Amino acid sequence: MRIGILKAYIRKELSELLRSRLIIMVYLLPTMLMLLFGYGIRMEVTHARIAIIDNDQSRLSNLLVGKFEHSKYFDVTTTVMDEDEALRKIKQAQSDAIIIIPASFEKRLLKGQTTQIGVYVDAAFPSRGSTMESYVQGVILNAASALIPSAPKGSIVINQRTLFNQAMRDEDAIVPGLIGLVLLVAPAIIAALLIVKEKERGTIFNFYASPLSKAEFIAAKLIPVFLLHSINIFILLLWALYLFEVPFRGSFWIYWLASELYILVSISIGILISVITRTQIVAVVLTVMVTIIPGFMYSGIIMPISSMVGMSRYEAHVFPVMYYNHILYDVFLVGEGLTSQKTQLYLVILAVYVVILLSLGTLWLRKEIR
Amino acid sequence: MGMLKIDQVSVTHNKRRAIKDASFSANEGEIIGFIGADGAGKSSLMHAIAGVIRFEGKISFQNTIYHSPSEAQILKSKIGLMPQGIGLVLYDLLTVGEHLDFFANIRDIRQDDRFNEYKNRLLRMAGLDKFIDRRAGNLSGGMMQKLSLICTLLHRPKLLILDEPTTGVDPLSRIELWKILDQIRCEEGTIALVSTAYMQEAAQMDRVLLFDEGEIIAQGCAKELIKSVQDMTYVRKPFTTPHSMSTLDTTYSLEPLEAEHAEPTLEALFFVNALQKNRILPSVEITPRDGDTSFSSVVMEAQGLTKTFGDFVANDRVDIRLCRGEILGLLGSNGAGKTTFIKMLLGLLPIDDGELNLLGKRIETAKDRQELKSSIGYVSQHFALYNDMTVRENLHYFASMHQIPMDIAIKRIARYSEELGFDGYMDAIPTELPLGINQRFSLAAALLHEPVILFLDEPTSGVDAIARAQFWQLLVALKEKWKIAILITTHYMSEAEFCDRIVLMRDGCKVADDTIPNLYTAHPNAKTFEEIFLEYYR
Structure with a gap:
C-alpha cells in the first residue's frame, strides 16, 4: 500500500461525493430511515379513542369510567347513545372501541350477581385490536378488584413484570434494532456505487492501465465511505438518546468499536456487489435486496431470533445484523458489556465477516476488461 | 530486434473472436497506425498490449515477456493507454488541475521541479493552462481529448497506446493533439500505437496496420500500401460491373476498366479488400416516396436565431436557409454552437430571439412547433434506438x-x-x-x-470508410429522388466536399455560407477543404 496513491484516490472520491451532492444522501438517508421507522413502527397503543356508554350513571359506573379516563392508553368520551349509533361510530373510524355499561350495573354487583359489560373493539388491524382488548380487560379487572374488596382475594391476580424495558416503551425495543438496520443499508449503497460508477463511465480504465494494485484500489474505495459513515455512528446515537430517549446502560467504547466493525462489514458487502455488477442501477437494487430485507427480518425488531425456528434460524445466523444487534441491545438496555462471552464472540465474528468479504472482493475484482 | 514484439496474439471477448493471431513489432520512437472498420479488432489488440484484457499468445516489451494482464502489471508504469471514447477516462466533476494531480499521484510520480515544468509545458501545448479550474464536464470534446492525452503522457510512458483519440474531434483540436503527441514522443523515444478513422492521419505515420474481421491483413508504410492498390482505382464511372464499387468520386475495380486512374488514398485499401473478399454492397436504389415532392423551394428559413445560456451566447444572430433538394453541411469546431443551433431548428430548445419559418409559415406557438417536428427527420449523434x-x-x-x-x-x-x-x-x-x-x-x-427536412448530427462519426461512402450515396440519392433538404454536421472535411453548400460556425456566429467551388475561389491557397476550414480559425 502506497500512502500517496491512497491519499490521491481518497481526495478524488471525497470531492466527487461532495460535488455530486451524494454527500447529502450519506447523511440524510440514515437519519431519514431512523426517523421514519422510529416513529412509524408502533406496537403499543396509546390514546385509543374509546366511547363509554354509561347506562347506569351510578357511583360504581362512574368509578369505572374514571379508571379509563386516568389511563394514558385511552381518550375517553362518555355519552349516552344507543348501541347502533355507537357501532356506526366505529364503522366511520371515529372511535376505536366502545364500552357499554348496562343499566343495572351497580345493583347487580352489590347483590353479588354477575354482570356483563359490552366491549366492542375495532380489530381491522388484528394486533392493534387485540392489544386494545387486553388493555380494556386489564382496566376492568383492576377496577373490579378495587370496587369490590369483598371479592375473594387471589381470585384475580395479575402479576406483570417486564425486564430490561421496564417502561415497556416501543422506542427502547425498536430504536437499537434500527441502528443495526440503517448502518447495514446506508454504507453498503454508497460503497456499491463507487466501483460500478467507474465501470459504467469508463474511468475504470485508469485503474486497469495504471500500476495500482487491487488491494490499493479496494482500500481507496473503502476508506472514504468508512470515514464519512463513521460520523453517522454518533449521529444515530444522538438521535437514539435524545430524540427517542432510549436508555444507554453499556459501554460507549463497545458501541463504537462494534459499530465501526459493522460499517466495515456493510461497506464490504457494497464493494462485493460493486465488483460483480456492471451498472449502477443493478448494484443499488441488489444492495437494497441483500441488506434491507435481512436487516429488517433479523434485526430483532419484528421478532426475536430466539423465537425463530427451522430455516429462518439458520438464515439469521448467516447475516451479520444478528450479531451486531445483540451487542446493540446489550449496550442500550442490558449493559453487561465484555463480561458477556457472547458479546466477545460476536465482536470476533463481525471482524471475521470483514476479512472474508474483503478477501472475496479483492479476489473477484478483475484488473482487466471482462 | 524490436523493442515491442507482438507474437500470435488472439483475443476472445464475450465468446467472440475479436482478433486472431496478430503479429508485429515496433522499434523505439516508431509510430504505428491502426486502421480498419469498426469491430475489426483494433481496440482488442490495443487492450491486449496495454495488459487490460486476457489474451492468448505472447507480447514482449523491453525484454519483459507477458502472456496475461497480471504478468503485464510490472510494465504498467511504462505504458500509457488512452481508451476510445471522448473524455472516457475523465471525471466530470474534477477540474483540469485536479486531473493532473490525480493522474500524477496514482502513478506515484515525484512532483519535483522537473515534473512541474513538464506538466506546465503540456498544459500550455494543450491550451488548457487558462482552464486549470474548469471542471472536465464543462470542457468541449476537443479539450477533453487533449486533457486525456496529457494525463496519459504525464508519467512519460515508453509505450503509448491511443485508441481513436481524434474521432469526433474538430480539425483544429486534432492538429493540436497531433502536435503534442509528435513533440513528446520524439523527445522521449516513445513507441506510439494510434488507431484512427482519418486516413490523412494514418498516412503520416511510420507504418500502418490494416485490420479486417479480426485479422491484420496488410502492413507497411502508407506509400507502399497506397501503391499496391493504385491499379484498381479509377475516376468515378457511372455504371458498375460486378467486381467494382463506387464512391461519390472514385470507382474501385479488380478488373481493368476503360477509365482514367485516380490518385488513391489509404481508404482505397478497404474497398479493394472488400472486393477481393467478394463483399460487394448492392448499389443504392431509391424509389420515389409516397408523398408529393412539390413543396416550396425554400424549405426552412431562420433569421437572427439567438440563444443564450446565462451570460454565455451560444448562438448569436445566425441566419440559415435550407433549400429543396440541397445538402447543407454545418461545420465548426467542438463547442461552436452547432448542436444548440440544430436543437433550436428542431424545436427542442426555445428560441431567444429571431424567427424561424417552415415552408413559408412562421413557427410561433407550441402547435407550430409540433408541426415542425412532424416535418423533420432527425438522426442524432448516438442513434436513439x-x-x-x-x-x-x-x-x-x-x-x-x-x-x-x-x-x-x-x-x-x-x-x-x-x-x-x-x-x-x-x-x-x-x-x-x-x-x-x-x-x-x-x-x-x-x-x-x-419528412421534408433531414437533420443528421455527425452520423458518420466512427463509421468505416465503405459504410460512409455508401451512406453518402444514399444521401445524394435521397436528395435527388425525394427533393428533401438535408442538414448534416461532420468532422470529416473530406465529406464536406460532397455538400452542396457549407455553413461554417465559430464561437456561436456564422462565419461562412457558400458553395464549395466559391469557397475554393475565395481561398486560392487552399489545396483541401480542411485548409479552408482552418483559415477561418486562424
Whole structure:
C-alpha cells in the first residue's frame, strides 16, 4: 500500500461525493430511515379513542369510567347513545372501541350477581385490536378488584413484570434494532456505487492501465465511505438518546468499536456487489435486496431470533445484523458489556465477516476488461 | 530486434473472436497506425498490449515477456493507454488541475521541479493552462481529448497506446493533439500505437496496420500500401460491373476498366479488400416516396436565431436557409454552437430571439412547433434506438409514434430495409450490429414519416470508410429522388466536399455560407477543404 496513491484516490472520491451532492444522501438517508421507522413502527397503543356508554350513571359506573379516563392508553368520551349509533361510530373510524355499561350495573354487583359489560373493539388491524382488548380487560379487572374488596382475594391476580424495558416503551425495543438496520443499508449503497460508477463511465480504465494494485484500489474505495459513515455512528446515537430517549446502560467504547466493525462489514458487502455488477442501477437494487430485507427480518425488531425456528434460524445466523444487534441491545438496555462471552464472540465474528468479504472482493475484482 | 514484439496474439471477448493471431513489432520512437472498420479488432489488440484484457499468445516489451494482464502489471508504469471514447477516462466533476494531480499521484510520480515544468509545458501545448479550474464536464470534446492525452503522457510512458483519440474531434483540436503527441514522443523515444478513422492521419505515420474481421491483413508504410492498390482505382464511372464499387468520386475495380486512374488514398485499401473478399454492397436504389415532392423551394428559413445560456451566447444572430433538394453541411469546431443551433431548428430548445419559418409559415406557438417536428427527420449523434428491441420492432415503434397507419408502415419498412440494405438484420438487436448498419437503420427510422427536412448530427462519426461512402450515396440519392433538404454536421472535411453548400460556425456566429467551388475561389491557397476550414480559425 502506497500512502500517496491512497491519499490521491481518497481526495478524488471525497470531492466527487461532495460535488455530486451524494454527500447529502450519506447523511440524510440514515437519519431519514431512523426517523421514519422510529416513529412509524408502533406496537403499543396509546390514546385509543374509546366511547363509554354509561347506562347506569351510578357511583360504581362512574368509578369505572374514571379508571379509563386516568389511563394514558385511552381518550375517553362518555355519552349516552344507543348501541347502533355507537357501532356506526366505529364503522366511520371515529372511535376505536366502545364500552357499554348496562343499566343495572351497580345493583347487580352489590347483590353479588354477575354482570356483563359490552366491549366492542375495532380489530381491522388484528394486533392493534387485540392489544386494545387486553388493555380494556386489564382496566376492568383492576377496577373490579378495587370496587369490590369483598371479592375473594387471589381470585384475580395479575402479576406483570417486564425486564430490561421496564417502561415497556416501543422506542427502547425498536430504536437499537434500527441502528443495526440503517448502518447495514446506508454504507453498503454508497460503497456499491463507487466501483460500478467507474465501470459504467469508463474511468475504470485508469485503474486497469495504471500500476495500482487491487488491494490499493479496494482500500481507496473503502476508506472514504468508512470515514464519512463513521460520523453517522454518533449521529444515530444522538438521535437514539435524545430524540427517542432510549436508555444507554453499556459501554460507549463497545458501541463504537462494534459499530465501526459493522460499517466495515456493510461497506464490504457494497464493494462485493460493486465488483460483480456492471451498472449502477443493478448494484443499488441488489444492495437494497441483500441488506434491507435481512436487516429488517433479523434485526430483532419484528421478532426475536430466539423465537425463530427451522430455516429462518439458520438464515439469521448467516447475516451479520444478528450479531451486531445483540451487542446493540446489550449496550442500550442490558449493559453487561465484555463480561458477556457472547458479546466477545460476536465482536470476533463481525471482524471475521470483514476479512472474508474483503478477501472475496479483492479476489473477484478483475484488473482487466471482462 | 524490436523493442515491442507482438507474437500470435488472439483475443476472445464475450465468446467472440475479436482478433486472431496478430503479429508485429515496433522499434523505439516508431509510430504505428491502426486502421480498419469498426469491430475489426483494433481496440482488442490495443487492450491486449496495454495488459487490460486476457489474451492468448505472447507480447514482449523491453525484454519483459507477458502472456496475461497480471504478468503485464510490472510494465504498467511504462505504458500509457488512452481508451476510445471522448473524455472516457475523465471525471466530470474534477477540474483540469485536479486531473493532473490525480493522474500524477496514482502513478506515484515525484512532483519535483522537473515534473512541474513538464506538466506546465503540456498544459500550455494543450491550451488548457487558462482552464486549470474548469471542471472536465464543462470542457468541449476537443479539450477533453487533449486533457486525456496529457494525463496519459504525464508519467512519460515508453509505450503509448491511443485508441481513436481524434474521432469526433474538430480539425483544429486534432492538429493540436497531433502536435503534442509528435513533440513528446520524439523527445522521449516513445513507441506510439494510434488507431484512427482519418486516413490523412494514418498516412503520416511510420507504418500502418490494416485490420479486417479480426485479422491484420496488410502492413507497411502508407506509400507502399497506397501503391499496391493504385491499379484498381479509377475516376468515378457511372455504371458498375460486378467486381467494382463506387464512391461519390472514385470507382474501385479488380478488373481493368476503360477509365482514367485516380490518385488513391489509404481508404482505397478497404474497398479493394472488400472486393477481393467478394463483399460487394448492392448499389443504392431509391424509389420515389409516397408523398408529393412539390413543396416550396425554400424549405426552412431562420433569421437572427439567438440563444443564450446565462451570460454565455451560444448562438448569436445566425441566419440559415435550407433549400429543396440541397445538402447543407454545418461545420465548426467542438463547442461552436452547432448542436444548440440544430436543437433550436428542431424545436427542442426555445428560441431567444429571431424567427424561424417552415415552408413559408412562421413557427410561433407550441402547435407550430409540433408541426415542425412532424416535418423533420432527425438522426442524432448516438442513434436513439431502443437496444432491447429488434430492428423491426424499433421501426414499428417509430412508425406508430408518427401515427402512420400500420399497413403503410409495414410496406414502407420493407421497402426501406431493402433499399438502405439492412433487410438481412431485421430481427437482430441493435447492439449486435455494426455501426454502419445501425446508422442506416436510424436513417430509415428518421424517414418513416416522409419528412421534408433531414437533420443528421455527425452520423458518420466512427463509421468505416465503405459504410460512409455508401451512406453518402444514399444521401445524394435521397436528395435527388425525394427533393428533401438535408442538414448534416461532420468532422470529416473530406465529406464536406460532397455538400452542396457549407455553413461554417465559430464561437456561436456564422462565419461562412457558400458553395464549395466559391469557397475554393475565395481561398486560392487552399489545396483541401480542411485548409479552408482552418483559415477561418486562424
